[in-house]
Amino acid sequence: MRQTGRTAASTRGVFLIFCVAVLWARPSNAQSPPYERTFAQSKVQVEKTLKQLQPSASGRLPALDGFTNPGDRPMDRFQRAYYQCVVQVSSTPSGGALVRVGAKITAWYSDPVPSKSGYQALPSNGRLETDFLDRLEDALGGKAPSVVNVPASSASAQLKNKPDSSAPAISAPMPSGVPASSMPISSERAASLATQKAVADKHMEELRREAKSLEEILHNQAHPNNLVAVKKSGIPVLVSPMEGARVLFLATAEDEYEILDSNPNWVHVRISGLSRGWIRRSGVEMPGPSASAVAPVDGSRTANTEPFQVKGEQIATFPGNWEPLQGKTVKILTIQEAGNLSGSRAKLEFAKSVFDQEYSELKQSSTTVAGVVLIFDSEDGGLAAATLPALQQWKAGTLSDQAFWLRCYFDPPEAFISRTPQ
DSSP states (O other): OHHHHHHHHHHTOOOOOOOOOOOOOSOOOOOOOOEEEEESSOHHHHHHHHHHTGGGGEEEESOOTTTBOOTTSOGGGEEEEEEEEEEEEEEOTTSOEEEEEEEEEEEEEOOSSGGGOEEEEEOBOSHHHHHHHHHHHHHTTSOOSBOOOSBHHHHHHHHHTOSOTTSOOOOOOOOTTOOGGGSOOOHHHHHHHHHHHHHHHHHHHHHHHHHHHHHHHHHHOOOOSSEEEESSTTEEEESSSSTTOOEEEEEOTTOEEEEEEEOSSEEEEEEETTEEEEEEGGGEEOOSGGGGGOOOTTOOOOTTSOSEEEEEEEEEEOOSOOTTTTTOEEEEEEEEEOSSOOSHHHHHHHHHHHHHHHHHHHHHOSOOOSEEEEEEESSSOOEEEEEHHHHHHHHHTSSOHHHHHHTSEEESTHHHHTTOOO
16 A cells, blocks of 8 residues: 555656745746756656755855846845745656756845835746756766757647657767766856856855955954953962962953053953952963053052062961061062162162062952062072061051161171161
């Protein structure tokens, strides 16, 4: 019973290929007459080959030029053009197959009156039908014995007027030793290929112009010079500029944040709104030379104008025998030379700026330390230390610079005090 149903379905001789569903916004009589071509292969074989060509039976047209005639409607008002081929196969008396192809073309028409805009059907000029028949012919392995690229009504009339419609079709034998690809191409096929190439070239030219326009936009777009970019994912954003400080979150690669302040080791950034955070300077890409013009919000030191740079910091026990800090937890900063200026005066001035900056940061941090220690990793070396109470009194103005230095620890003293004001 199932086999009988298949045979009945096969004998109906209708094979439809639908790949793209198109909304027909308006009824139209722009339907073009179908085109026919006969093939020596059987109907079953042709239908099997058509299934392989199904994806090419419908799709989007990059342009309408060469495929339709819009009449008195401006071509540039049509957008989003689609085509759909309807294929019908029937057996011929000679045992071959007659393939009939009709193409529907629709495109969105932008009317000056918005209420009249919508998808409209356009007449096919036969290129789509001919192209599809050419692809079918190639897939069947050679040229058809009888090629009829005319409307179906004319083709049917010609078939009826043949004196012997039952005679088998005879195809001319191909010369021995000559590959099929070297045989002459029909003028219709050549015109079809030329049209496809022209459409493809036009589409590529439009893409090139669009790409060039985007490149110009990107080139001319000014990028803010007060943003830092995170180098890689997983960089921690801390609540304060100190090792061991609480982590707010882990940044993602290429995240950008506004610079509020910076020093040789840390960058103070605005996360969003009133939210702030600190990121290791080594974990971000600083902006160009203009970044040095970003003024710190609290007047702190910058890396580009100092003879020294802070290269490391840690929270540890005081590494000396000075009684005010002996055995206590302190913040230790390692400092290296970065410029040509050196000597005790330059070292003392830099120590002053570091003490100033570190006290401001310690006030914002939840970490409790007894003081700040600076270790100079340079040729003449040196260690400077200050207790937190002394820093507090100095910043409050109850201690002058000279009185503050007298309450600090220097080792060796001559590395800092040779030109200290008396």
